[in-house]
Amino acid sequence: MHNNKSLSRELSLISLGLIKDKGDFKLEKFQIEEIFESALDSLINHFRDELDNCESDLENASQKILESELHEGRDSSFAKVRDELKNSLKKIENVMNALSVTIDFPKLIVSSGQIDIREDVNQRISKIINNLTTIDSHIDQVMDGWRLKRLPRIDRDILRLAYVDINFLDTPVAVACDEAVHLANKYSDMQGRKFINGVLRRLQTVKSQ
Template sequence: MTTPRRAARELALLSAAQVLSQPHTLSEQDCRSLMLAAIRTLALEVRESLELASSDLNESHGLLLKSELAAPEYKKAQSYLQKAIETTESTINRLGTALELPEILYFAHQDEVQMYALALLNCLNTHQATLDQTLGESLVDWQVDRLANIDRTILQLAIAEMMYLDVARKVAINEAVELAKRYSDEGGHRFINGVLRRFSDRQIQESNTSKAT
């Protein structure tokens, strides 16, 4: 069930890329502009996914035509076809999310939703460098700039909640995992859960060390 704060997190996630590209307008943002940015983000993702699936299908079709002459081409065609199927499944999930936008719209006009979404976006804008540094310290054999944009933003939002908005660690992590299940790739929620658990464990350790001294 969608709650006001969950709607705010989703609104912040989907609008972040477009809103933060013009950070000077953050103080002027209202519910309508946040929703417009969210809708544009979803539409862009769906369009890009469909284009990618179409490209893979065309490549697969071309290789299948050659496969009668060369067995390796058949294997390549299978690979492209599998990629096209996976991309199409991802696109269908994105479309399913878009169909649920009316539920977000229902909550979005509430002051609590708008204020918390803007608080999250302001955290991302104001503390971008610190969030990325902190995130990098919680990654294992990976770099921040190699993360998928959606995963990076989900992680930044959760860390911002724990560091700056006094949200309980368990709540922030669970909410991030739920966002990842809706918007990240398959298995993305497990990766995000692992990163945030490491961040949380380090926070607890640092807090205990500080109290001991």
């Protein structure tokens, strides 16, 4: 269940990036479905790119192992190459774990025993686009002198998703914040991650009062 919710949030984030964020407006359900399909394609393509990068890393590490074996008596580069190979294998493991979730995705959609991820994404996107002005205004109130519109789009959408989790979907605040941090770690930069963390802490404080 937790993995399904995390996947829903990630697909919601990618979907939101395909929609303008200029004030409240309406989207028909079939339009959200089309956006969802594009987001799913984007996520799958991202994993394919990651796998290609891992394959390239492995080839480079293997070549360096061969080269170091030829020169092993003259230098000590083999330990460094071994570390590079370990790092490549770790990356492949992480990508394969994520990929295995995505490969199972069609089964999750059609299985009546699983959460309806499409409906979950639809709900999150609809809540945001139909309440955008209110959501942004409330987040602005805890921005500590900043304005939400000054943040990069991806950071705005991560905060909006966290807000919807907390205020519309009754997600425990700690869970919503953890999930937002996970998305920030994957999609934002270091400055964005620090800023998102700060805003989430203030949102958490406001909610607990």
